[in-house]
Amino acid sequence: MSSSCSHLLAALKECVLYSDCVMKQGHLPSDCLRNHTDELPDACKSLRMATFECKRGMLDMRKRFRGNNIDIPASSPKPREQPSPESG
Numbered sequence: 001m002s003s004s005c006s007h008l009l010a011a012l013k014e015c016v017l018y019s020d021c022v023m024k025q026g027h028l029p030s031d032c033l034r035n036h037t038d039e040l041p042d043a044c045k046s047l048r049m050a051t052f053e054c055k056r057g058m059l060d061m062r063k064r065f066r067g068n069n070i071d072i073p074a075s076s077p078k079p080r081e082q083p084s085p086e087s088g
Helices: 004-017 029-035 042-059 061-066
Strands: none
Touching: 004 029, 004 042
């Protein structure tokens, strides 16, 4: 697979591995993606759809020139530490 979709695939794998379908119910990750999609969290469902769109975009001739621009949303930024007011 092209490197343009590898980050989505890695995120999907991690999401499914830590889902309740695998952790609590004991299903295989592939089984969860095929037969138990309704039990997956919304984050996994959206990653699954984004991975599908990315793979489909690799075959679209219009996107070959423009590039496959599907990306996972950035994680929420870490809160910055507030500078303490100096006394004086």
